Amino acid sequence: MHRKLLLILTLCSQSLIALSQRPDTLPVREAEHELQSVVVVGARMPEIKQRSAASITIIPARDIREMSQILPDMQAIVGYFVPGVPPTGNNVNERYNTLRGRSILVLIDGIPQSTPLRATSRDLRTIDPAAVERIEVIKGATAIFGNGANGGIINIITKQSREQRPIGGQTYLSYTDHDYFRRSQKTSGYRLSQQFYGQVGRLSYLVDGLYQQTGSAIGADGVYLSPRYGLGDTRSINALVKLGYSLGERTQLELMYNFFRTQQESPLVASGGKYLVSPRIGIPGIQPTEAIPEGLPYNHNAYLKLTSRELFAHTDLEVSLFGRGIKAVTDYRKHNPRSPRWEETSGQAMIEALQGGARAQLLSRLSPSSILNLHLLYGADLQLDETSQPLVDGRYWVPKMTSVSYAPFVQTKATLYDHLTLKAGARYDWIDVHVPDYTVLRNKKTDPLVQVGSGTLRYRNLSLNVGATYNALRAFQPFVSYSQGFSIYDLGRTLRAAKADVLSKIETDPVRTHNYEVGFYSPLEELFGSGTRLDLQGAVYYTYAALGSDLKSQSGFWVVDRSPQRVYGVELSAEATLNSRLSLGASFAALEGRKQLPDGSWRGYMSGQSIPPLKVTAHVSYRPLKDLALRLFALHTGSRDRFAPTTNPATGVSQYEEGEGPVKPITLLSLQGNYRLGAFTLGLGVENLLNTSYYPIQSQLVARDAEYTQGNGRMITLSLGYRF
Numbered sequence: 272m273h274r275k276l277l278l279i280l281t282l283c284s285q286s287l288i289a290l291s292q293r294p295d296t297l298p299v300r301e302a303e304h305e306l307q308s309v310v311v312v313g314a315r316m317p318e319i320k321q322r323s324a325a326s327i328t329i330i331p332a333r334d335i336r337e338m339s340q341i342l343p344d345m346q347a348i349v350g351y352f353v354p355g356v357p358p359t360g361n362n363v364n365e366r367y368n369t370l371r372g373r374s375i376l377v378l379i380d381g382i383p384q385s386t387p388l389r390a391t392s393r394d395l396r397t398i399d400p401a402a403v404e405r406i407e408v409i410k411g412a413t414a415i416f417g418n419g420a421n422g423g424i425i426n427i428i429t430k431q432s433r434e435q436r437p438i439g440g441q442t443y444l445s446y447t448d449h450d451y452f453r454r455s456q457k458t459s460g461y462r463l464s465q466q467f468y469g470q471v472g473r474l475s476y477l478v479d480g481l482y483q484q485t486g487s488a489i490g491a492d493g494v495y496l497s498p499r500y501g502l503g504d505t506r507s508i509n510a511l512v513k514l515g516y517s518l519g520e521r522t523q524l525e526l527m528y529n530f531f532r533t534q535q536e537s538p539l540v541a542s543g544g545k546y547l548v549s550p551r552i553g554i555p556g557i558q559p560t561e562a563i564p565e566g567l568p569y570n571h572n573a574y575l576k577l578t579s580r581e582l583f584a585h586t587d588l589e590v591s592l593f594g595r596g597i598k599a600v601t602d603y604r605k606h607n608p609r610s611p612r613w614e615e616t617s618g619q620a621m622i623e624a625l626q627g628g629a630r631a632q633l634l635s636r637l638s639p640s641s642i643l644n645l646h647l648l649y650g651a652d653l654q655l656d657e658t659s660q661p662l663v664d665g666r667y668w669v670p671k672m673t674s675v676s677y678a679p680f681v682q683t684k685a686t687l688y689d690h691l692t693l694k695a696g697a698r699y700d701w702i703d704v705h706v707p708d709y710t711v712l713r714n715k716k717t718d719p720l721v722q723v724g725s726g727t728l729r730y731r732n733l734s735l736n737v738g739a740t741y742n743a744l745r746a747f748q749p750f751v752s753y754s755q756g757f758s759i760y761d762l763g764r765t766l767r768a769a770k771a772d773v774l775s776k777i778e779t780d781p782v783r784t785h786n787y788e789v790g791f792y793s794p795l796e797e798l799f800g801s802g803t804r805l806d807l808q809g810a811v812y813y814t815y816a817a818l819g820s821d822l823k824s825q826s827g828f829w830v831v832d833r834s835p836q837r838v839y840g841v842e843l844s845a846e847a848t849l850n851s852r853l854s855l856g857a858s859f860a861a862l863e864g865r866k867q868l869p870d871g872s873w874r875g876y877m878s879g880q881s882i883p884p885l886k887v888t889a890h891v892s893y894r895p896l897k898d899l900a901l902r903l904f905a906l907h908t909g910s911r912d913r914f915a916p917t918t919n920p921a922t923g924v925s926q927y928e929e930g931e932g933p934v935k936p937i938t939l940l941s942l943q944g945n946y947r948l949g950a951f952t953l954g955l956g957v958e959n960l961l962n963t964s965y966y967p968i969q970s971q972l973v974a975r976d977a978e979y980t981q982g983n984g985r986m987i988t989l990s991l992g993y994r995f
Contacts, residue, residue: 313378313407313426315415316634316648316682321792322692323409324738324750326810326842328353330406337902337943338400340445340956340988343462343483344502345395345403349425351906353408354842354860357883358906358937360969361488361982362500363533363566366392367969371410372838372864372881373422373784373814374758380429380527382572382593385419386624388658388672388704389763391599395425397570398531399509401443401464401481404430410842411812412756412786415736417652417678417700421756421784421820429529431513432468432477440467445954445990449489449983457538460485462990473518479511487539487553491964491984495553497541499602499977503553504537505566521580528573534566534600544976546932550966551980562603562619563663571596586635594627600663611714619663628654644689648682648696660763669763670709676702682736690743695736700757702730711769723766726774730781732757749791756784760820778833782820788812804848814838819866821878821930835867836877852894861885861909876913878930879972885909898947908937908968932974937965937982954990959983 309320309329320327330352338348346368347359355371369375377384377394384394410423442465449458464481488496488503498504510530517523540558544551576591599622606617632650639645654676660669682696706728711721738752760782769777790810798805819836840862848854862885864877876882889905914931918924927933940960946953962985970980 311407311409312428313409313424315381315632316646316684318646318684321742321748321794322684322686322740324692324694324740324752325754326410326788326790326808326812328408328410328844330408332404335400335403335406337945337956338904340943340945340954340990341904341941341958342956342983342986343400345398345400345427348400349395349406349408351888351904352858353410353425354844354858354886355410355422355840355862356408357968358886358908360967361496361502362967362969362980363396363502364392364500364969365395366390367880367883367972368392368395369881369883370408370422370425371812371814371840372862372877373412373756373816374419374760374782374820375422376416376418376420376424378416378424378426379529379572380574381416381426381591381630382574382595383416383419383626383654384570384572384595384597386597386622386626386656386658387418387759387762388624388656388674389622389660389669390761391597391622391624393567393597393599396533397567397572397597398427398429398529399481399483399507401466402429402479402509402511402529404428410810411752411788412754412784412814415680415682415696415698417654417698417757418676418702418781419758421758421782421814421816429511429513429527430466430468430477430479431515432470432475434469436469437471438467438469439995440465441992441994442466443990443992445988447986447988448486449986458486458489473516475515475517477511477513479509481507481509483507487537489984490550490981491959491962493984494550495539496983497544497551497977497980498535498537498539498553499541499551499980500565501535501537501553501980503535504539505533505535507531507533521582523578525576525578526574527576528571531570532567534564534568536564541977544979546927546974546976546979549979551977558603559605559617561617561663563600565600565602565619568598568600569596570598582633584635585637586633588631588633590629590631592627592629594625596625598623613662613666613668614713614716618666620660620668621663622658622660624656624658626654626656628652642688644686646684649680651677651679653677658763660767666712667709668712669767670707672704672706672763672766674702674704676700688743690741692740692742694738694752697736698734700730700732700734702732702759704728704730704759704762706766706774709766711767721769721772723769723772723774723777728762728774728779730759732781732783746795747791747793749789751790752786752788754786754788756782756786758782758784758820780818780833782816782818784814784816786812786814799847799849802848802851804846806846807844809841809843811841812839819877821866821881832866834875836864836881837866837873838862838864838877838882853892855889855891857887857889859885859887878914878928879911879932879934879968880930882911883908883968884911884934884936899944900946901942901944904941904943906937906939906941908934910934910936911972927974929974930972932972934968934971935966937963937968939963939965950994952990952992952994954988954992956988956990958986958988960985 350358445462462483466479468477539553540556574593582588637645659671680698734755736754740750793807795805821832844858846856864882866875912933916925942957
């Protein structure tokens with residue numbers, strides 16, 4: 272403990288020494304080639320992407336807008352554009368949504384959407400794409416935001432007003448059906464969004480509202496898909512308000528509030544389904560009267576942020592207060608005597624969480640000499656969290672847990688000769704989780720009664736990161752990094768299956784990861800002639816965790832597999848502009864995960880819950896006319912078959928363990944187009960252009976009859992936009 276604290280103090284002292292050596296003036300201009308580069312804010316220290324010593328993917332507004340015309344779903348957008356993230360499974364459950372085989376910390380404007388005390392598996396589906404300006408994905412373990420980012424960070428940045436005029440806005444209306452060439456019933460949906468923005472004096476504002484109703488989902492053969500966790504028959508509402516007030520030339524006060532609701536009320540019920548034989552489908556039916564709509568009844572996010580540039584001595588200040596409340600309702604489960612739960616009763620579970628906190632940070636820019644520039648970021652985070660998992664009938668599956676966390680952090684960056692950038696940082700987390708007295712909700716009435724005494728779980732963790740980039744060569748800018756991640760992995764899942772009556776006897780140790788990465792950026796201009804450009808990006812990585820975070824099935828319920836794990840992989844992406852009319856891009860991502868077996872060998876494989884098959888994407892953009900733009904998207908996933916079925920000695924039946932099912936390849940095409948007519952824009956989006964019949968990879972790997980569902984058939988969206 273003392274050695275860790277000494278290391279933090281050493282980093283701080285070195286930074287303060289550098290601060291005392293700064294001159295009175297600082298360079299006001301970056302290198303010219305960086306003016307065209309993307310500035311990343313998700314790492315808390317705004318910096319040029321190529322100098323970040325990390326693999327970063329930026330999903331800009333254009334990509335979000337165009338993919339939303341095909342499928343307006345955050346997981347679909349992230350799953351297509353981000354190497355290392357599996358494609359969407361066409362359902363709301365994100366249990367198999369990982370980044371490089373590890374957990375993801377999802378943020379909205381820096382506000383955590385993850386609930387580490389009991390995961391909702393709905394982190395990306397907490398906001399509609401209509402409210403999003405861009406998405407920054409920082410891959411690899413990072414502790415700059417603390418608990419949960421073992422695989423990386425997805426920072427969703429909401430829209431904001433950039434207009435100087437008093438009022439402006441845009442209206443968007445779309446109509447969707449799964450196939451206009453068939454007379455399918457109840458499969459149509461619509462989407463309406465309205466946005467106003469502007470600036471009056473010192474006040475800037477943006478108000479954005481969205482209402483969406485989807486139709487029943489059907490597969491390529493015209494059969495209704497299972498509504499369980501589905502995206503069909505879902506009503507969504509999103510409301511975003513953003514206000515900015517200038518207190519002076521250098522000081523800004525900003526208020527943000529976003530509300531999101533999405534709930535499913537389907538005329539269908541799930542039926543049939545036999546893994547590897549026939550799909551689970553939807554048939555007309557009515558849910559039990561005691562069931563309530565599944566989905567998110569609410570997700571509130573709000574912050575009040577004060578920023579001040581040049582507060583003192585080339586130092587910027589940022590202070591923010593934030594709050595968040597979420598309620599997630601899962602599907603209704605009818606009592607099954609073969610796999611009983613909740614003391615042999617039917618029921619429906621919810622997850623409720625209230626989170627709030629404060630952040631304060633200072634960013635100092637220093638220049639001790641003409642060849643050296645320094646940046647020092649330092650501050651602290653405070654967060655409160657109250658999370659529980661009750662049943663709709665009032666019984667608690669997971670008790671109401673309360674956590675208090677505090678974390679000071681420091682991050683330094685030194686740039687030599689404007690070519691070599693060195694980074695180092697540290698964060699120390701103090702987290703106390705109070706668990707009250709509770710009684711484990713038994714599966715069977717005859718199971719032993721387990722009563723757990725109250726107590727406090729204490730987590731103390733130091734996370735370090737170091738990295739270096741070399742930018743002397745415009746055509747090849749390599750980087751190398753080492754970073755540590757820290758995560759309390761879904762604590763409630765462990766507590767609800769407790770076998771001990773004392774909290775200290777329950778296995779609740781956190782997951783700590785060590786991530787090593789080597790990569791490069793290569794922006795090549797004029798490669799194919801005047802006005803052309805080719806951007807290349809690649810990385811290889813290796814991650815080790817002494818305690819794993821995979822789930823394994825025991826008696827039909829998920830429990831955590833703590834076996835040590837290793838993950839290694841490679842990512843490549845390219846974007847090319849061939850002329851003013853034609854551009855194209857592609858990405859490739861492949862990874863593998865191993866776990867240590869009881870005999871000490873590393874012959875075991877991590878399950879498909881963490882490790883997806885390889886993914887290849889490609890897209891072509893073509894502008895045949897000035898006002899007409901077309902874009903074709905292609906997605907291919909490979910196969911992964913690492914496990915053999917096991918035979919039940921009592922029945923003689925062979926079946927795959929959950930999460931270990933074989934995955935077969937998938938290839939899909941989608942089309943998007945826009946035609947601009949003055950202030951109006953006509954749009955077309957076609958998901959699954961060739962009407963391919965397929966099973967999403969999540970449906971294949973989970974190896975459950977109830978989740979063996981096909982993906983969407985062809986789905987066509989017609990839209991009209993108006994900007995004023």
